[in-house]
Amino acid sequence: MIRRFLAYPMLAPWVATALLTVAGSQIAVGTSAVGDPSAPAPAAGSASAASSAPSRIAADLQQILAQALAGAPELAVADARKEAALARVSPAGALPDPALELSSQAMGLPVPERTLTSTLEWLQRLPYPGKRQARTGSAVADLSMRDTQIVQLRAAVGEQVRVLFGTIYALDQELHALDDAAALIATMGKVVGARYSAGQASREAFLKIEVEAGRVRNRRAGVAAERSREVAELVRLAGLPPEAELGPVDALPASGAAPAPPLAPEVLEQAPDLQVAQAEVAVAASKLREAALDERPDFMLMLGLGLDQDQEPMAMVRVGIDLPAWRRRKQAPLTLAAQHDLRASTAELQAERSRLLAELVGLRAEWRRATDVGDQYRQAIVPSTRAAFEAALAAYVTGQGDFSTVLEDFNLLIEARTELARAEAERFIAWAHLLRLTSGPIATTSGGTL
Numbered sequence: 001m002i003r004r005f006l007a008y009p010m011l012a013p014w015v016a017t018a019l020l021t022v023a024g025s026q027i028a029v030g031t032s033a034v035g036d037p038s039a040p041a042p043a044a045g046s047a048s049a050a051s052s053a054p055s056r057i058a059a060d061l062q063q064i065l066a067q068a069l070a071g072a073p074e075l076a077v078a079d080a081r082k083e084a085a086l087a088r089v090s091p092a093g094a095l096p097d098p099a100l101e102l103s104s105q106a107m108g109l110p111v112p113e114r115t116l117t118s119t120l121e122w123l124q125r126l127p128y129p130g131k132r133q134a135r136t137g138s139a140v141a142d143l144s145m146r147d148t149q150i151v152q153l154r155a156a157v158g159e160q161v162r163v164l165f166g167t168i169y170a171l172d173q174e175l176h177a178l179d180d181a182a183a184l185i186a187t188m189g190k191v192v193g194a195r196y197s198a199g200q201a202s203r204e205a206f207l208k209i210e211v212e213a214g215r216v217r218n219r220r221a222g223v224a225a226e227r228s229r230e231v232a233e234l235v236r237l238a239g240l241p242p243e244a245e246l247g248p249v250d251a252l253p254a255s256g257a258a259p260a261p262p263l264a265p266e267v268l269e270q271a272p273d274l275q276v277a278q279a280e281v282a283v284a285a286s287k288l289r290e291a292a293l294d295e296r297p298d299f300m301l302m303l304g305l306g307l308d309q310d311q312e313p314m315a316m317v318r319v320g321i322d323l324p325a326w327r328r329r330k331q332a333p334l335t336l337a338a339q340h341d342l343r344a345s346t347a348e349l350q351a352e353r354s355r356l357l358a359e360l361v362g363l364r365a366e367w368r369r370a371t372d373v374g375d376q377y378r379q380a381i382v383p384s385t386r387a388a389f390e391a392a393l394a395a396y397v398t399g400q401g402d403f404s405t406v407l408e409d410f411n412l413l414i415e416a417r418t419e420l421a422r423a424e425a426e427r428f429i430a431w432a433h434l435l436r437l438t439s440g441p442i443a444t445t446s447g448g449t450l
Contacts, residue, residue: 055241059249061165064238065158070162071239072157075150082146093136099123100176119306119316129297138286145279154274155436157237164234166425169249171227173421177414178220184410185213205403207359214299252428266436268356277345277352284338285343291338295331297322344369356437372429377420385413 005187057064069075189209196206229247268274308314324331389409395401428433 003070029353044403047403055244057235057238057240057244057246059247061162061253064165064234065161067238067240068157068161069154072153073239074153075157076148078153082150085139085143085146089136089139092139095127095131095132096125098125104389106182114243117309119120119304119314121302121304123300123302126299126301128298131290131293131296131298134286134293135288138290139167141279141283141286144278145283148272148275148279152276155272159432161234161433161437163236163429165249166252166428166432168227168234168246169252169428170421170425171223172229172249174223174303174418175220175227177421178216178223178274180212181216181410182220183217185209188393188406189213208403208407212410252424268353268360268404271356273436273437274349274352274356277349281342281345281349288335288338288342291331291335295324295327295335297324303377306326343416360434360437363430363437365428367430367434370423370430374420374423374427377416379422382413382416382420385409385416389413 099122101123102119103121104116104118169393189206191232192205192209196203232242234243234246235244298321300318300322302316302320304318306314306316316328389406390403390414392406392409396403396406
């Protein structure tokens with residue numbers, strides 16, 4: 001068989017090309033294609049076409065995070081609500097507006113002389129001592145909760161950006177593997193075509209090449225479409241124009257390989273979700289204090305100046321008090337409702353603490369699993385599948401192997417490369433979730449760590 005194959009020197013260039021392709025970077029672990037992985041390399045165009053190309057974002061996680069934390073639409077909404085809460089603090093503790101009243105009084109009709117009195121009165125309602133401070137405390141507690149919600153939202157935006165970045169990395173690596181597969185299939189097609197023309201290969205092998213090429217094209221189109229969706233969401237989070245494009249993500253930050261945090265309840269105390277729950281308890285407690293004081297009566301103070309019936313100046317002082325006649329039907333039920341709200345907020349805090357601890361356990365397990373899987377693919381599975389494919393292809397081009405084995409080993413190699421990238425992305429995504437749970441605030445627009 002070897003002699004018959006060597007008798008056709010026209011096959012030698014294709015065999016050499018195939019072997020060089022096998023030994024080259026196209027099947028090496030972690031190799032990346034040049035250009036945008038979301039679409040095949042475009043043909044050379046005119047200068048006008050290049051100038052009209054959409055803006056491109058560098059695949060720099062720190063830069064994208066900073067952009068998202070500065071321009072995320074959700075953060076703009078949260079900032080506006082915080083400013084509204086801040087504007088409500090001062091009015092919360094203000095006195096009610098006073099009233100000014102001018103009155104005249106006559107004794108008898110028609111009005112007899114020297115029986116007309118005139119007064120100018122100033123009336124001020126005075127809340128029960130402590131009510132104004134309680135209302136101010138409620139407004140301050142609400143403002144503090146808004147601040148905490150912004151911290152929570154910033155952490156959530158950072159988490160979303162990291163998750164999307166890791167997902168896009170896995171998709172880019174799959175696109176690189178499929179691009180390498182397409183190039184290798186084209187080379188294998190030439191080898192099979194030459195052997196088929198020389199009577200050294202069956203038509204079945206030739207048809208399998210065409211089927212495999214179509215399968216790779218279809219799979220690449222699906223992966224590219226999925227990448228476009230993920231990039232669109234990342235662009236939205238960063239507040240960038242919808243047509244912006246992201247360059248290829250060829251590597252993940254080394255921080256994703258950092259050890260998982262220890263399994264202890266205290267590591268969650270700075271979690272933004274837990275801080276929001278604690279702030280909600282503080283708001284409910286302040287509302288209860290305010291409701292309890294609302295059961296107490298308010299006072300009224302009136303000061304007046306006028307002329308008596310002899311047209312002599314006079315001064316008046318009056319003091320009044322509200323009578324809580326309907327307290328049991330009005331103020332008392334509101335106090336009871338505030339007590340229930342506080343109890344509910346406290347229970348939600350405990351439930352949130354338990355939920356976060358359970359989530360921490362699950363994420364630690366996911367991080368370890370992804371780390372172990374990635375190590376297995378990197379150290380054993382990918383090198384073994386690459387060696388098996390090289391051996392199968394070498395055997396086929398020398399006439400000693402079956403083409404079905406070549407395709408089978410080829411698909412195993414592509415899948416191994418893809419699974420390695422997925423494991424790396426899953427470890428990075430688990431780390432992103434852990435970061436949100438354990439580190440609290442992650443960045444400020446003016447600087448600091450991201």
